[in-house]
Amino acid sequence: MPGEPQDDCLFCKIVEGHVPATIVRETQTTVAFRDINPQAPTHVLVIPRAHYENVAALAAADPDLAADVLREAKAVADEDKLESYRVVFNTGPGAGQTVFHVHAHVLGGRGMQWPPG
Numbered sequence: 001m002p003g004e005p006q007d008d009c010l011f012c013k014i015v016e017g018h019v020p021a022t023i024v025r026e027t028q029t030t031v032a033f034r035d036i037n038p039q040a041p042t043h044v045l046v047i048p049r050a051h052y053e054n055v056a057a058l059a060a061a062d063p064d065l066a067a068d069v070l071r072e073a074k075a076v077a078d079e080d081k082l083e084s085y086r087v088v089f090n091t092g093p094g095a096g097q098t099v100f101h102v103h104a105h106v107l108g109g110r111g112m113q114w115p116p117g
């Protein structure tokens with residue numbers, strides 16, 4: 001069922017507290033935690049508690065929940081006093097997605113290049 005926890009999903013396990021993470025914010029619908037392999041001084045992942053494979057599936061199934069994730073991305077940036085930051089949803093293996101539970105990367109605290117790699 002879309003949105004249901006998946007036994008083999010690392011981020012569902014973080015939501016359930018079965019895998020440790022450095023959690024920075026929690027709401028009824030989302031969890032934000034530090035990336036284990038940070039690519040910038042601020043590198044936080046914001047996920048919905050519900051399991052969706054990627055941002056396209058999330059936005060199609062539950063636009064309000066997609067908005068919750070974006071609102072929390074801003075809250076993370078505000079907490080770290082970031083004026084400029086990047087929000088990234090890698091979508092599909094060819095774009096670098098490795099964990100198939102939708103997550104917003106919130107990256108900031110250093111200069112950034114465009115286009116990304």
Ligand code: AMP
Pocket residue numbers: 010019021033034035036037038045089090096097098099100
């Ligand atoms: P992506 O490649 O866009 O799917 O991003 C997955 C991200 O999850 C990577 O940046 C990883 O460093 C991060 N990651 C993997 N395992 C963990 C973990 N146990 N706790 C926190 N972040 C993780």
Ligand code: ZN
Pocket residue numbers: 005006009010011012013050051052100101
């Ligand atoms: Zn999941």
